[in-house]
Amino acid sequence: MTQYAQTQTTVSEYSELSILQRTDKRDIAYVVYGIVILLMVVCAYLMAIFGWLPHDPEEMQLELMLAGPGAPGHLLGTDFMGRDTLPRLILVIKAYFVPGLMYIAVAILLGGIFGILSGYYGNKYETVVTYITNIIDSFPRLILMLLVVAAFKPDIYYIMMVLGVTNAPLVSQLIKGKISMLRQKNFVESAIALGIPDARIIFKHILWFNCRSYLIIQATLGMGEAILLESALSYLGFGVQEPTPSWGNMVQQGANYLLQGQLWSSTIPAMAIMFTVLGFYLLGDGLNNMLEGKRQS
Amino acid sequence: MNNSPLLKIEELRTYFYSRTKQAFIRSVDGVDLEVNKGDTLGIVGESGSGKSVSMLSIMGLIAARPGIITGQVWYQQEQARINLLAGLQDHVQVSKNDGRIMSVEKTDLAWQRRLEKNMLGIRGKEIAMIFQNPKSAMNPFFTIGHQIVENITRHTQYKSRKEAKERALYWLERVKIDSPQLRFYNYPYGLSGGMCQRAMIATALSSEAKLLIADEPTTGLDATIQARIADLLEELRAQTGVTIVLISHDMGVIGRLSNKIAVMYGGRVMESGPAQAVIDHADGKSHPYTEALLKSIPREDNMSSQGHLNSIDGEVLDTINVPRGCRFASRCQRINKSIEKMCLNEEPPLATVSDGHKIRCWHFAGV
Numbered sequence: 001m002t003q004y005a006q007t008q009t010t011v012s013e014y015s016e017l018s019i020l021q022r023t024d025k026r027d028i029a030y031v032v033y034g035i036v037i038l039l040m041v042v043c044a045y046l047m048a049i050f051g052w053l054p055h056d057p058e059e060m061q062l063e064l065m066l067a068g069p070g071a072p073g074h075l076l077g078t079d080f081m082g083r084d085t086l087p088r089l090i091l092v093i094k095a096y097f098v099p100g101l102m103y104i105a106v107a108i109l110l111g112g113i114f115g116i117l118s119g120y121y122g123n124k125y126e127t128v129v130t131y132i133t134n135i136i137d138s139f140p141r142l143i144l145m146l147l148v149v150a151a152f153k154p155d156i157y158y159i160m161m162v163l164g165v166t167n168a169p170l171v172s173q174l175i176k177g178k179i180s181m182l183r184q185k186n187f188v189e190s191a192i193a194l195g196i197p198d199a200r201i202i203f204k205h206i207l208w209f210n211c212r213s214y215l216i217i218q219a220t221l222g223m224g225e226a227i228l229l230e231s232a233l234s235y236l237g238f239g240v241q242e243p244t245p246s247w248g249n250m251v252q253q254g255a256n257y258l259l260q261g262q263l264w265s266s267t268i269p270a271m272a273i274m275f276t277v278l279g280f281y282l283l284g285d286g287l288n289n290m291l292e293g294k295r296q297s
Numbered sequence: 298m299n300n301s302p303l304l305k306i307e308e309l310r311t312y313f314y315s316r317t318k319q320a321f322i323r324s325v326d327g328v329d330l331e332v333n334k335g336d337t338l339g340i341v342g343e344s345g346s347g348k349s350v351s352m353l354s355i356m357g358l359i360a361a362r363p364g365i366i367t368g369q370v371w372y373q374q375e376q377a378r379i380n381l382l383a384g385l386q387d388h389v390q391v392s393k394n395d396g397r398i399m400s401v402e403k404t405d406l407a408w409q410r411r412l413e414k415n416m417l418g419i420r421g422k423e424i425a426m427i428f429q430n431p432k433s434a435m436n437p438f439f440t441i442g443h444q445i446v447e448n449i450t451r452h453t454q455y456k457s458r459k460e461a462k463e464r465a466l467y468w469l470e471r472v473k474i475d476s477p478q479l480r481f482y483n484y485p486y487g488l489s490g491g492m493c494q495r496a497m498i499a500t501a502l503s504s505e506a507k508l509l510i511a512d513e514p515t516t517g518l519d520a521t522i523q524a525r526i527a528d529l530l531e532e533l534r535a536q537t538g539v540t541i542v543l544i545s546h547d548m549g550v551i552g553r554l555s556n557k558i559a560v561m562y563g564g565r566v567m568e569s570g571p572a573q574a575v576i577d578h579a580d581g582k583s584h585p586y587t588e589a590l591l592k593s594i595p596r597e598d599n600m601s602s603q604g605h606l607n608s609i610d611g612e613v614l615d616t617i618n619v620p621r622g623c624r625f626a627s628r629c630q631r632i633n634k635s636i637e638k639m640c641l642n643e644e645p646p647l648a649t650v651s652d653g654h655k656i657r658c659w660h661f662a663g664v
Contacts, residue, residue: 143309187434190428191436192424193428194504195418195419205436208438
């Protein structure tokens with residue numbers, strides 16, 4: 001009996017545990033891996049903007065075309081023009097980083113505004129927001145991107161902007177759900193009765209505690225998604241254009257030589273995509289379980 | 298020093314529109330009340346009699362749309378006397394002879410904005426409110442102390458963090474929470490229901506409001522705590538001079554705390570007056586509804602011959618199809634042949650029967 005009591009974790013004990021103690025070990029591993037990837041991305045970004053590259057990314061060594069990893073002087077090999085792969089991989093981060101953040105900012109800001117308007121004020125706002133989000137949702141995302149690229153120019157900022165706008169309905173729906181659920185609660189009513197202004201109730205009493213973890217998760221997942229979609233577009237030739245490197249167009253160029261048995265110049269950037277996107281996704285997933293508390297069945 | 302009442306409600310009507318039934322639900326239908334400074338007004342009535350809704354209307358907290366409020370609520374500030382519902386009547390059409398709302402042409406947003414503007418500086422600062430179920434009415438994400446400090450810095454002259462904290466501890470002591478230094482850092486889930494209610498009273502009073510609306514403050518607490526909270530409210534009223542409007546369906550709590558009582562039924566005030574007159578029948582006159590309510594308090598002498606507790610037969614008034622006559626007529630025990638016609642066909646006026654004591658019944662209409 002006493003042994004049973006000791007192994008039980010009561011609710012109050014649960015809340016006494018530190019956040020590391022109460023999360024699953026697997027989630028901690030996810031988060032650690034994600035943070036490593038995040039650090040690598042940040043390092044690569046710093047290296048790219050300060051120009052601390054291991055090799056000149058533009059220098060062509062025609063005698064070393066399509067070399068595999070470990071070729072002399074080229075840690076990750078070279079591409080079809082004999083350019084070193086590693087500095088080109090690093091340079092791509094510079095192209096992804098700011099647009100990726102912009103995408104997240106656009107999605108969260110727009111989605112947040114929509115969510116607050118429809119969730120807290122409801123009524124007419126809700127109708128209007130529903131119309132807008134339905135219109136956005138009804139466009140196939142990839143085709144909208146292609147349209148924008150065709151109409152303006154194949155620039156990563158345009159693509160990320162479209163991505164941000166098309167992701168806003170999802171963010172808005174989740175925020176709206178949270179707010180309209182909490183709007184009914186007595187404590188919001190009593191906060192109104194205490195004369196606290198709406199903006200303060202929304203941001204401090206509702207959003208800060210209920211949506212901050214969600215926003216962190218959305219940001220990390222969004223970063224991974226941004227990389228993935230941009231790579232897909234670049235692979236199709238609608239994204240970043242040569243000679244600016246992008247993981248998508250690097251994979252695409254390397255793919256031309258796959259049948260000749262030259263695997264590496266395509267697989268190295270593909271692996272970079274995989275590990276980075278996986279890192280962001282696992283970070284988001286792990287953080288979700290860590291901050292929101294894993295749903296117990 | 299002026300003697301006008303702190304809060305004067307005239308012809309307050311709160312209707313909700315039911316889309317499915319295509320009709321108005323008349324939750325509050327013409328309520329007139331007066332609350333003087335330093336009084337405790339108890340509003341009593343069955344569930345659905347409109348007592349909570351009328352007070353929520355005053356605070357502008359009717360969230361359900363489309364809810365329609367008309368009437369005048371005069372609130373006496375230090376210098377001016379202001380109407381909390383000013384401008385809202387522009388949006389509704391009221392029938393000339395009995396003041397009922399005929400149709401609404403309110404654009405929701407303009408209406409809401411007007412209400413918010415009227416309430417600015419009133420809610421929380423002048424009129425504070427405490428709710429039932431204290432545990433859900435405190436924000437679960439902030440400590441008790443944080444919530445009180447936020448209210449103090451917003452509404453009083455104690456602006457700095459340190460002063461506000463001292464003031465918050467003072468209020469926690471005032472409401473007799475044990476070891477306020479510790480409780481200051483507690484979250485609402487760490488407190489019992491009674492303690493939470495005390496903390497909420499402290500939060501509401503910490504803005505030094507003139508009027509405290511207590512919406513069933515003792516519901517959801519157990520009997521001993523109920524009595525203590527009631528005592529606490531009485532003590533705070535005596536110390537700070539705050540005016541209290543107490544809403545309850547518990548005749549015991551109302552009788553214990555208030556010096557003025559209003560009995561509501563079907564969205565209308567049936568009887569109002571000093572507590573002695575309403576509860577103890579000091580002038581020998583009472584409304585049949587009040588009498589029936591008093592008879593259903595669980596007490597030994599209120600048992601029927603079969604050993605059951607007395608209850609009021611029939612159902613609570615359907616506020617969509619309000620009868621033409623007296624609202625209580627269908628359940629009234631005192632109805633008799635001589636006045637039956639009047640009871641069923643015409644609503645009695647709120648007649649003054651003795652000093653300050655008003656009854657809405659045909660038995661007393663001729664006095």
